[in-house]
Amino acid sequence: MKTPQKQERTAVNGQNRLIADEVTLGYDQRIIAERLSVEIPDNSFTVIVGPNACGKSTLLRALSRMLKPSHGRVLLDGQTIHSIPAKKVARTLGLLPQTSIAPDGITVGDLVARGRYPHQGLLRQWSPDDERVVDESMAATGVAELADRYVDELSGGQRQRVWIAMALAQQTPLLLLDEPTTFLDIQHQIDVLDLCAELHEEQGRTLVAVLHDLNHAARYATHLIALRDGEVVAQGPPSEIVTAELVERVFGLPCQVIDDPETGTPLVVPAARRARVAAARVD
Amino acid sequence: MKALRTRAGLSVRFDPRALAVVGLLCAAVLAASVVLIGTGDFEIPAADVIRTLLGSGAPAHQFIVNDLRLPRVLVGLLVGAALGLSGAIFQTISRNPLGSPDIIGFGQGSAVGALTVIVLFQGGAAAVAFGAIVGGVLTGAVIYALAWRQGVHGYRLVLVGIGAAAVLTAVNGYLLTKAQLVDAARAMVWLTGSLDGRDWAHVWPLLALCAVLVPLVLSRARALRMLEMGDDVAYALGVPVERTRLVLMTAAVLLAASATAAAGPVSFVALTAPQLARRLTRSPGPGLLPAALMGGLLLITADLAAQRLFGTDTLPVGVLTGLLGGVYLLWLLVTERKAGRI
Numbered sequence: 169m170k171t172p173q174k175q176e177r178t179a180v181n182g183q184n185r186l187i188a189d190e191v192t193l194g195y196d197q198r199i200i201a202e203r204l205s206v207e208i209p210d211n212s213f214t215v216i217v218g219p220n221a222c223g224k225s226t227l228l229r230a231l232s233r234m235l236k237p238s239h240g241r242v243l244l245d246g247q248t249i250h251s252i253p254a255k256k257v258a259r260t261l262g263l264l265p266q267t268s269i270a271p272d273g274i275t276v277g278d279l280v281a282r283g284r285y286p287h288q289g290l291l292r293q294w295s296p297d298d299e300r301v302v303d304e305s306m307a308a309t310g311v312a313e314l315a316d317r318y319v320d321e322l323s324g325g326q327r328q329r330v331w332i333a334m335a336l337a338q339q340t341p342l343l344l345l346d347e348p349t350t351f352l353d354i355q356h357q358i359d360v361l362d363l364c365a366e367l368h369e370e371q372g373r374t375l376v377a378v379l380h381d382l383n384h385a386a387r388y389a390t391h392l393i394a395l396r397d398g399e400v401v402a403q404g405p406p407s408e409i410v411t412a413e414l415v416e417r418v419f420g421l422p423c424q425v426i427d428d429p430e431t432g433t434p435l436v437v438p439a440a441r442r443a444r445v446a447a448a449r450v451d
Numbered sequence: 452m453k454a455l456r457t458r459a460g461l462s463v464r465f466d467p468r469a470l471a472v473v474g475l476l477c478a479a480v481l482a483a484s485v486v487l488i489g490t491g492d493f494e495i496p497a498a499d500v501i502r503t504l505l506g507s508g509a510p511a512h513q514f515i516v517n518d519l520r521l522p523r524v525l526v527g528l529l530v531g532a533a534l535g536l537s538g539a540i541f542q543t544i545s546r547n548p549l550g551s552p553d554i555i556g557f558g559q560g561s562a563v564g565a566l567t568v569i570v571l572f573q574g575g576a577a578a579v580a581f582g583a584i585v586g587g588v589l590t591g592a593v594i595y596a597l598a599w600r601q602g603v604h605g606y607r608l609v610l611v612g613i614g615a616a617a618v619l620t621a622v623n624g625y626l627l628t629k630a631q632l633v634d635a636a637r638a639m640v641w642l643t644g645s646l647d648g649r650d651w652a653h654v655w656p657l658l659a660l661c662a663v664l665v666p667l668v669l670s671r672a673r674a675l676r677m678l679e680m681g682d683d684v685a686y687a688l689g690v691p692v693e694r695t696r697l698v699l700m701t702a703a704v705l706l707a708a709s710a711t712a713a714a715g716p717v718s719f720v721a722l723t724a725p726q727l728a729r730r731l732t733r734s735p736g737p738g739l740l741p742a743a744l745m746g747g748l749l750l751i752t753a754d755l756a757a758q759r760l761f762g763t764d765t766l767p768v769g770v771l772t773g774l775l776g777g778v779y780l781l782w783l784l785v786t787e788r789k790a791g792r793i
Contacts, residue, residue, distance in 0.1 A: 232686070232687065233686070234683065234686050254686075254689040254690065254691045255689035256689070257689060258687065258688055258689025259689070262687060263683070263686070263687035264687075265681070265683030265684060265687060266683070267681055267683060268680055268681050268683065268684045269546070269679065269680050269681045269684075270680070271676075271679045271680065271735035272735060273733065273734075273735045274735035277452075278452060278735065281452070282676070282677065282680070282688070283688070285673065285677055285688040285689065285690070286688055286689040288673075290670060290673075291461045291462075291463075292460065292461060292462055293454070293462050293463050293464040293673075294452075294454040294456070294462045294463070294464035295456070295460070295462050296456075299454075335687070338687075338688065
């Protein structure tokens, strides 16, 4: 846990491409976050964590301009994101939403090809570039051999790779992922996260993901943002900020933080039930 | 999917199968039109019909073909195409094969407008058409407003629409009971949907509206395809979701309303045409052009059958589309239930 002064300095200095500047977010009358400021460091793999209803998905929706803040603004390359034409934003910033519907009877190749939409026009529907990028995206996500299969026939893990391939075909330097591992079993979760790490390291893309699993976040993120009740509690590299005290403050969970034997990153081990009950009695 | 590219960097992407289907549908539409023009109290052989259409027919044929039967066929084609297109748009936006304008209240709304003019004001044909358009557009606005909640979503649109359709049907029943006998008879004929007595005066306004709306809709076809994958994905791909949906829905409401104004509420064409076209092209997503052609073909084939199958009693085309469409609707409900979607 770093001191608040450090947080002040890293909050908003306007150097990075994607910034939420004092945004107030909510649905109808319900306010989720008030005057929240977050900056996504360029070329980072940023992961947003926090308990349910802390506003992490809401923040992601705001960063991807799907939710308009009632106060403040989201800046993309220094411009208010809502004032930039939709297609232009879509060439810079991609999003893998939580819910997506594969049209009946669509093949993997055709679905991935739809990711080229923001680069196309009425008279420029399918350039050699489009074809090359779609092939590359399918190769990068390991779905090239599925190109002629129907999306409905695929397993959950394969399908998620296909949607990621579609987002990649958009060729955006920034890519936001809203809980990309939900509903997947453990080996597919790791599979998807490995893929994200690869995209970040090898293609130099800036990634922002919302994740539920704190240990996955600590292992894969280069920059971690911990939210609680719509406020940033801590942010920075996981090895610097993930401590037992932080986890307790953010999630209300007594735990130990040890070194991950595989990667050396912080590993959160929740306290045993007895220890937690005893601690509660002392309180 | 295949692509066609020019040196100037232009490129068009198409599905060979869909293209073949469009070609076949065009041929079928032309063939059915020729047969339909030849059909009636005074039969004309197909060769003579074609000769007359090309401008070198016998004078007696010219009057029957060009002045009497051609406009009727053209109205049928335009009405069918408008309904098919409108159905394809609504089914895609609501992501539901039941979300078509004749199920979710637009046909009934147009009927309320037309019956109001017939029953309460004893208006002429033009006034009835105007009433139908106003009724359809008002219904569209009300349904949109009721279904809107941070954007319009499929299920809500269908449910609100079905509710509106029930209310509007009741209003129509009420208007009929209030009507004078002569007006009620006229209203009933209008309500079945018919192409009888349609002439060039019906063709031009419909053609003008289609000339504006069809290109507008086709220019949004790719955005509509993105909308199929859910609002979030469409947003992410740079589609201005709510604006696109509003433009397309407005166009679809106008298409359905003007088709109804021209021929009465011909039922089930909007429901069936897009689905049939989709099964033929086997492509994902709305084939707008195949749906429009299929709509036109369905309507004039139904008109042909209505004139040929029942001997001397020719039926209004709406009776036949209603019969065929009803069977299709039952089949759809059964299969959708089996698939667990309703």
